[in-house]
Structures are given as C-alpha cells and as structure tokens.
Amino acid sequence: MAESHVVVVGASLAGLQAAVTLRAEGFAEAVTVVGEEPHRPYDRPPLSKQVIAGDWDADRVALPAGAGASLDVTWELGTGAAGLDLAGRRVLLADGRALTFDGLVIATGAHPRPLPGVGALEGVHTLRTLEDALAVRAALDGGARRVVVVGAGFIGAEVAASCRQRGAEVTLVEPLPQPLARVLPEQVGAVLAEVHRSHGVDVRLGVGVEAIEGLGRVQGVRLADGTTVAADLVVVGIGVVPATGWLEGSGLTLDDGVVCDETTLAAPGVVAAGDVARWPNARYGEVMRVEHWEHAIDMGTHAARRLLADLAGEPGEPFAPVPWFWSDQYDRKVQLAGRPRPTDRFEVVAGSLAEARFCGLFGRDGQVVAALGMNMPGRVVRYRRELQDGLSWDDALAGAAPAVPPTS
Amino acid sequence: MRVVVDYDLCESNAVCMGIAPEVFEVRDDDFLYVLQDEPDESLREKVEQAATRCPKQAITIEG
Numbered sequence: 001m002a003e004s005h006v007v008v009v010g011a012s013l014a015g016l017q018a019a020v021t022l023r024a025e026g027f028a029e030a031v032t033v034v035g036e037e038p039h040r041p042y043d044r045p046p047l048s049k050q051v052i053a054g055d056w057d058a059d060r061v062a063l064p065a066g067a068g069a070s071l072d073v074t075w076e077l078g079t080g081a082a083g084l085d086l087a088g089r090r091v092l093l094a095d096g097r098a099l100t101f102d103g104l105v106i107a108t109g110a111h112p113r114p115l116p117g118v119g120a121l122e123g124v125h126t127l128r129t130l131e132d133a134l135a136v137r138a139a140l141d142g143g144a145r146r147v148v149v150v151g152a153g154f155i156g157a158e159v160a161a162s163c164r165q166r167g168a169e170v171t172l173v174e175p176l177p178q179p180l181a182r183v184l185p186e187q188v189g190a191v192l193a194e195v196h197r198s199h200g201v202d203v204r205l206g207v208g209v210e211a212i213e214g215l216g217r218v219q220g221v222r223l224a225d226g227t228t229v230a231a232d233l234v235v236v237g238i239g240v241v242p243a244t245g246w247l248e249g250s251g252l253t254l255d256d257g258v259v260c261d262e263t264t265l266a267a268p269g270v271v272a273a274g275d276v277a278r279w280p281n282a283r284y285g286e287v288m289r290v291e292h293w294e295h296a297i298d299m300g301t302h303a304a305r306r307l308l309a310d311l312a313g314e315p316g317e318p319f320a321p322v323p324w325f326w327s328d329q330y331d332r333k334v335q336l337a338g339r340p341r342p343t344d345r346f347e348v349v350a351g352s353l354a355e356a357r358f359c360g361l362f363g364r365d366g367q368v369v370a371a372l373g374m375n376m377p378g379r380v381v382r383y384r385r386e387l388q389d390g391l392s393w394d395d396a397l398a399g400a401a402p403a404v405p406p407t408s
Numbered sequence: 409m410r411v412v413v414d415y416d417l418c419e420s421n422a423v424c425m426g427i428a429p430e431v432f433e434v435r436d437d438d439f440l441y442v443l444q445d446e447p448d449e450s451l452r453e454k455v456e457q458a459a460t461r462c463p464k465q466a467i468t469i470e471g
C-alpha cells in the first residue's frame with residue numbers, strides 16, 4: 001500500500017498544533033504543512049502588544065514547536081492553497097502544483113475585515129501578520145504621533161494601549177455605545193473605556209467612521225458626527241473574515257467559516273480547526289466560531305485526533321470546550337471564560353468595577369455561562385474549570401464560589 | 409522532575425493553572441505561585457502541557 005499523506009493547510013497556531021498532535025499520536029507517515037506566509041509558525045498575541053510597543057524583537061514571536069527541526073514534517077511556505085479538489089483528494093497550490101492527500105486539516109485562520117469604502121492610503125493598516133505589526137511599529141518609529149484606532153474590540157484596544165505606551169496621541173473610535181457591546185454588558189464596557197481614558201486616550205463611542213481622508217497618505221478620519229480627527233497613522237480593527245476563499249466551489253459547506261460536524265469533521269478525511277472553523281458546540285447548543293489563542297490549540301489537537309480516527313474508520317468524539325480568552329491593555333489583564341451575551345445577568349463576585357479589578361459572573365436560565373475578570377486571572381481560571389462541569393447560578397453566588405487562598 | 413518558572417517572562421495569565429492546578433496557582437495578588445517545585449511523576453504530562461502552552465514560554469522542566 002502506498003504511504004498515506006496528511007496535508008495541513010495553514011502554518012500557524014491551529015495547523016502547527018494539528019501537525020504536532022499527528023506526530024504525538026504516532027502517525028508515522030508523510031505530513032506536509034502548507035502556509036501562505038513565508039514564515040515558520042509564529043504567535044500573534046504579542047503583535048498588538050509587545051511588538052508594536054517596541055518591547056520585543058520580531059524573532060521572539062516564533063512558536064517553539066515549529067521553530068526547530070524536531071517536528072518531522074515537510075514545510076511548503078510562501079505559497080498558499082488556491083483550491084481544493086475534494087473528489088480527487090488534491091490541494092491545488094497557488095504556484096500551480098497539486099498535493100494529493102488522504103487526510104486534510106484546514107487551518108487557514110482569518111483575514112482582517114477591511115473598512116468598507118476605503119481605498120489604499122499610506123498610513124492605514126490592519127493587524128494580523130508580523131509584517132502588519134512591523135509596519136505599524138515602523139510608522140511609530142518614523143515619528144507618527146497622531147494615531148486613530150478604528151474599533152474598540154480586543155485587538156483595537158490593545159493597539160491603542162501600545163501606541164500610548166509609545167507616547168503617541170491616540171483616538172479610539174467605536175460605533176457601538178460601549179466597547180465590546182456585542183458580548184459584554186454596558187457597565188463592563190464602560191470600565192474598559194474608562195481604563196483607556198485614564199491613560200489619556202480620546203475615546204469616541206457610538207460614532208462610526210464616515211471616510212478616511214488624505215491624498216496618497218492619510219491625513220485624517222472623518223466621523224459620522226461630522227468631526228474630523230487628524231491622523232498620521234490609522235489602525236483598523238473591526239473584526240476578521242474566515243479565510244475560506246480557496247475553498248469556494250469545493251463542495252465543503254461554507255458559512256462564515258468551514259462548517260464541521262460536532263467532532264470537527266468537515267467531510268470524510270477532512271477536518272478544520274481554529275479561527276476558520278465553525279462547528280456545533282454541544283455544550284452551548286450553538287454553532288460557533290471562536291477566535292481565541294487557546295481555542296486554536298485545543299481544536300487543532302482535537303481535529304488531528306479526529307482525522308486519525310476517521311482514517312482508521314473509527315468514530316470521533318464531540319468537541320465541546322469552554323472558550324477562554326485573555327487580553328492585556330496597559331497594566332490590566334482581561335480574561336473571559338465561557339460564552340456571554342449582553343442580555344445575560346451580570347454580577348460582580350470579587351473586587352469592584354470602580355477599582356477596575358474584579359471578577360464577575362454571567363447567568364442565564366439559572367446557570368453560570370461565563371466568568372470575566374480584570375486583573376483576577378486565577379479566579380477566572382477556577383471558574384472556567386467549574387464551568388466545564390456545569391455551575392448553577394445559586395450555587396455560585398451562595399458562596400460556593402471558589403475562594404482564592406490569601407497571599408501566603 | 410523540577411519545575412522552574414522565569415518570573416521575568418511570566419505574565420500571570422494562569423494558562424498553566426488551567427492545566428495543572430496541583431502545581432501552578434495564580435493568586436489574587438496577581439502572582440504565580442508554584443505549589444510544588446518537584447511534583448510527582450504522575451503529574452508529568454500535565455506539567456509538560458502547561459510548559460508547552462505557556463504563551464510566554466516561562467516554564468522549564470528539569471529532569
């Protein structure tokens with residue numbers, strides 16, 4: 001029998017973890033990892049934080065598992081996948097070659113959503129890749145002093161914080177009435193906004209961007225309320241779009257991501273993981289796509305095992321994690337475990353919103369559905385473990401809340 | 409097996425604690441405490457996973 005071949009498309013967090021897992025599970029046959037970027041896998045969270053802030057050199061972002069020769073895979077870097085021939089079991093590369101596969105892992109992540117109606121202007125950036133981050137850093141090094149960040153989601157908020165750290169004037173523009181109003185209750189978003197204001201950021205809420213002005217190079221951002229904010233650097237962080245362009249017409253179901261079953265299988269012999277994958281998470285009875293660091297690792301691990309089971313003709317197990325996320329802004333560490341909605345009840349169980357140091361719980365239908373912390377990471381992690389087993393609202397508030405032992 | 413944390417790198421995000429709470433604990437003072445410097449072999453897999461997943465690569469395992 002010919003040697004079997006697993007192709008992983010996407011050489012970043014989820015793809016790397018899938019490749020590592022294939023080897024760790026004893027898969028001894030050929031593995032090829034295809035990546036559009038010219039780099040070995042690297043870590044994105046430091047891009048908006050340490051890289052833009054100028055604290056880290058670019059080489060520090062390498063992901064250790066992919067850096068050395070220890071991972072026995074063939075790297076195809078700098079060439080993207082341009083198509084998938086599902087029936088012929090082939091991945092078509094942008095340079096015209098084709099790779100045949102027995103098993104396929106789709107881990108192409110996501111691309112930044114561009115600001116609608118804005119053409120290419122020098123000084124306007126999005127942030128996803130190392131090059132993006134180095135370009136923003138170079139602009140700051142080159143003397144950019146008036147920065148407008150469009151979008152107060154986690155990445156936009158982190159960029160605002162890093163630019164403040166570099167001494168730039170920063171305006172943070174958000175069309176929603178509070179930061180993260182689609183996931184968090186208003187009073188929590190208000191705390192995040194206040195953290196930025198107290199660090200000197202001009203936070204403009206409830207106002208959209210009408211146009212980015214400039215001839216060749218950006219000069220200002222015109223807002224929906226008619227005002228114009230002068231800018232020599234604009235960073236747009238208004239969300240991402242899953243990178244599924246290469247899968248169009250392949251026969252896979254695409255709907256804001258590659259749609260998988262509850263075990264991460266998208267088709268026989270095909271799995272997906274990370275930011276690109278949408279799947280029914282039985283824990284929440286919801287079809288979801290999660291754009292978090294640890295999720296990419298967990299789903300990459302699960303998908304690789306699922307693929308090996310499929311190749312062996314065995315059934316797979318459902319993937320039903322409690323999502324978990326962190327974000328660092330100035331000296332604040334925000335952590336969120338679970339799946340909140342703005343309509344959930346929210347109660348602070350430790351610390352206080354006023355001191356911007358707290359842990360709060362989200363409740364729905366008598367259950368705790370999420371825990372949010374600011375500078376209380378230990379508590380959030382404890383709740384995350386409890387959320388895994390299911391935690392009733394009454395139990396949680398009746399003091400069954402996990403107490404963190406006092407400092408020794 | 410000996411667990412060593414580089415506290416200059418550690419950012420107290422408690423990823424390690426999520427995986428191996430027997431060994432790692434981030435307390436309300438925002439510092440990471442290693443509860444056992446030399447955990448039992450039975451914890452090796454968890455500790456190794458914590459070291460791999462630490463976003464700062466702040467954990468090393470000796471022996």
Ligand SMILES: Cc1cc2nc3c(=O)[nH]c(=O)nc-3n(C[C@H](O)[C@H](O)[C@H](O)COP(=O)(O)OP(=O)(O)OC[C@H]3O[C@@H](n4cnc5c(N)ncnc54)[C@H](O)[C@@H]3O)c2cc1C
Nearest residue numbers: 010012013014036044045080081108109274275291292293
């Ligand atoms: C600036 C920034 C800061 C972040 N901070 C945090 C944080 O603090 N906490 C947190 O939990 N999460 C954070 N995240 C999110 C986290 O980094 C992502 O969830 C994670 O990178 C997802 O991994 P992935 O492998 O699924 O996708 P990606 O990392 O997007 O990787 C996909 C890879 O596939 C490649 N690719 C795309 N199309 C093709 C193709 N057709 N052929 C071949 N290759 C292709 C891409 O070039 C890319 O290298 C941050 C993300 C960014 C951008």
Ligand code: SF4
Nearest residue numbers: 418419421422424462
């Ligand atoms: S995972 Fe790493 S950075 Fe996070 S608390 Fe543990 S040692 Fe520190």
